[in-house]
Amino acid sequence: MTSTSHDPVQLLRDRFISAMRAALGPDCPPDPDPLIGPARNPKFGDYQSNAAMPLGKALGRPPREIAQQIVDHLDLAGIALPPDDSTIAGPGFINIRLAPDAYAGLLDALDTPDLGVEKPAAPETIVVDLCGVNLAKQMHVGHLRATVIGDALARIFERLGHRVIRQNHVGDWGLPIAMVTAHVADLARRGTIDLDKLTLDDLDTAYRAAQRDCSPDRRGLEAVRRYDLGPKAEAELEEQVAGAEEALERAKQTLIRLQSHDGATVAMWQRIADVTMSACHAICRRLHANVPPESAAGESTYRDELAGVVDDLVNRGLAVESDGALVIDLKDAGIAEPLLIRKSDGGFLYATTDLAGIRRRVQKLGADRCVYAVDARQGLHFKQAFAGAIKAGYARKPDGSDARLEHAAFGTVLGEDNKPFKTRSGENVKLSDLLDEAVVRAGEQIKEKNPDLPADEQRKVAEAVGISAIKYADLSSDRVRDYVFSFDRMLMFEGDTGPYLLYALVRIRSIFRNAAEQFGVTESDIDxxxxxxxxxxxxxxxxxxxxxxxPGVLESTAEALEPHRLCTYLRTLAEEFSRFFQQCPVLKAPDEATRGARLRLCRLTGKVLGDGLTTLGLIPVERM
RNA sequence: GCGCGCGUAGCUCAAUUGGAUAGAGCACCUGACUACGGAUCAGGAGGUUGGGGGUUCGACUCCCUCCGCGCGUACCA
Structure with missing residues (x-):
């Protein structure tokens, strides 16, 4: 496999593979991996190969001897310095230093419109599950992660040239939704709310009221009776229980009417859906997360498929009855807990919907890969659903292989007290409030540090910086870990933060503003x-x-589904740029050739940094 | 009980998936042609990677065991 790549890792890889084949002959594995990577420590070189040690183990020979053999057959002409005494080090590391004149050529090759990212030979269709809002509920920090991480992954896939389909698996169906639908209908009938001016806040309140009204306090009633707390308390609770049972019954009736497409009920449900979704899309737009209306694929859109899924599974003997429910046994997949697909009362469960979801993604949307940006607590559920879908053949692609099904699990957002992020009264924090506060705080700092910025630009910049700060804080540490939400930390303008990255780019922009003024040179002149x-x-x-x-970082980020790798990379890049910027005068360079060379380096850094930030979903600015 | 995840500098986090002397940022200390944006840079100090054992040339990483925290464990989604 020859590569036309200008990525040194790829180039070196090819040279090493040839050398390994030549050096080892029949002992060489059929698909040798030279294990090339950037040098761990710059003092050893620029790149290193770790191939000799595992080969030594496999062949039962001293690794340094193998390293020597590889090096003897290694042709580095045009890329790196010829091997010398320090090339082989330690147990058998092979250190490579790029030839001084190779740098310029490699960078020049990188400086293409797609910045060295090559179109994939076979683009994949990747379905990304993200956002996952619920009807009649405010978005909170949990949705922040599902949206920001899902969108970042989707952007990375798109950037690599894959076909991405976003799916917002909206919780818009089932008994809880019927409860709130019934409740809102009641309120409307009594004239307590105005349907024309319905807001998400109204719905959020109604949702919780409906939940409460439909939960009979039987334990309370028992306790009152057992401890004989008096007829008054008993009567109150009896009334509560009776009322709740009645409300629950009405909700069930509402659900049945919804399922049978009853006009008035569906219209009410649709109104709730519209209000919720327009608020959701507004927040996503503000987050610069690409979750367009057409990505909405709510649970309701599966309602007519569920019975078919269950029948199919029963007919093929995959689903069996157990305690009145229908389950798929997954012990052969190493999972003890069976997957419930139908309740004993005949109702379907979220697993049923997710099976239908996988089937649609693979069979209809043509997914090669399904990625779910969903809370880590759903881990077992997805393990089961994936195993069940594979067992049922729903993940089977036309070529006979199974699509990759992956749960990009994320941890919980914690408050400063290390407990799940809630208000003091235990309520979820509204996402929009969170964004507002980040923007206000960013604005205060910008005003202080750059008072000359016109007011309207200040507002725009504060919005970009505040949102980017929140997103970077969410993306920059390992997905599965919990993290502590701290405005103070994420909005520091130094250190490992979104604002620092934006600032690095702003400095580059500033150089070019000055370059235009002093020398009449613009970025497009450099290009x-x-x-x-x-x-x-x-x-x-x-x-x-x-x-x-x-390009390599983008690849590995997409493969591992770990946006924090791209974050770490961009921060290192920003730091390297700052060192360069400090040490190497650009506009005050000693001569015109040096100035041009350095402007070119600034230009390319600006392109990569800007591209990387956008690919993560952050919002670059010109000044701040 | 069983399963999953996590445990790394005072704090917040990395570590190319088994590689070289475990690295960054905050905070702390010392410096930088009186600043092409100093919102920066250079340097210092800070570690028994929760404990113990094992696997091997080599372990934060893999295996066993114990401790601590979180989550999940069939008719809610």
Whole structure:
């Protein structure tokens, strides 16, 4: 497999594979992996191969001997310095230092419109489950993660040239939704609310009221009777229980009417859906998360498929009865807990819907890969649903293989007290309030640090910085871990934060504003003339090495479904740029050639940084 | 009970998936042509990677065991 890549890792990989084949002959594995990566420590070189040690183990020979053999057959012409005494080190590391004149060529090759990211040979269709709002409920921090992480993953796939289909699996069906529908209908009938001016706040309140009204306090009633707390308390609770049972019954009737497409009931439900979804889409737009209306694929859209799914599973003997319910046994997949697909009362469960969801994604949407950005607490559920879907053949692709089904699980957002992020009274924090506060705080800092910014730009910048800060805080640590939500930390303008990354880009923009003023040179001039890279200073070479890693980082981020890798990379890139910027004068460079070379380096850094930030879903600005 | 996840510097987090002397940021200390945006940079200090055992050339990473925290464990989604 030859590569036309300009990514040094790929180039070195090809050279190493040839060398390994030549050096080891029949001992060489059929698909040798040279294990090339950026050098762990710059003092050893720029890149390293770790292939000799595992080979030594496999062949039962000293790894250094194997390393020597590989090096003897290694042709590094045009890429790296020829091997010397320090090439093989330690137990058998092979260290590579790029040839000084290779840097410029590699960077020049990277400086294409797609920044070295090659179109995939076979683009995949990847369905990303994200956002997952519920009808009649405010979005909160949980939705923040599902939206921000899901959108970032989707953007990364898109950036790599895959076909991405976003699915907002809206919780818009079932008894809880029927409860709130019935409740809102009641309120409307009594004239307590105005349907024309219905807000999500109204619905959120109604949702909780409906939940309460439909939960009979039987334990309370028992307790009152057991401890004989008096006829008054007993009567109150009896009334509560009776009322709740009645409300629950009405909700069930409402659900039946919904299922049978009763006009007035459906209209009420639709009104609730419209209000919820327009609020959801407004928040997503504000978050710069691409969750368009057409990505909505609520549970309701599966309602007519569920009976078919269950019949199918029963007919094929995959689902069996157990205690009156229907289950799929998954012991052969190593899962003790069976997957419930129908309740003993005949109702379907969310697993049923998710099976139908997988079937639709793979069979109808053509998914090669289904990614679910969903809370880690759903781990067992997805393990079961995936195993069940595979067992049922719902994940089978036309070529006979199974689509990849992956749960991009994320941890809980915690408050400063290390407990799940809630208000003091134990309520979920509204996502919109959270965004507001981040923006206000960002605005205060911007006003202080850059008072000359016109007021309207200040507002725009504060919005971008505040939102980016929240998103970066959510994306920058390992997905599955819980993290503590702290405005103070995420909005620091230094350190590992969104604002710091935005700032690095702002400095580059500023250089070009000055370059235009002082020398009449613009970014598009640099793009057109493409002045040669110089890369004499160590800071320039370090920055160049960082830039060259970009395509590889995007790949590994997509493979692992871990946006924090891209975050870490961008922060390192920003740091390398700051070092370069500190050490190497650009506009005050000693001569015109150096100035041009450094402007070109700034330009390319700006492109990669800007591209990376956008790919994560952050919002770059010109000034801040 | 069983299962899953987590435990790394005072704090918040990384570690190319088994590689070299475990790295960053905050906070702390010392410096930087009086600043191409200092919202920066250079340096210092800070560690028995929860404990113990094992696997091997090599372990934060894999296996066993114990401790602590969180979550999940069939008719809610």
């Amino acid at each position: 057109a003339r493409r002045p040669g890279f110089a890369l004499d200073a160590p800071e320039e070479r370090a920055l160049a090495l960082a830039l060259l890693q970009y």
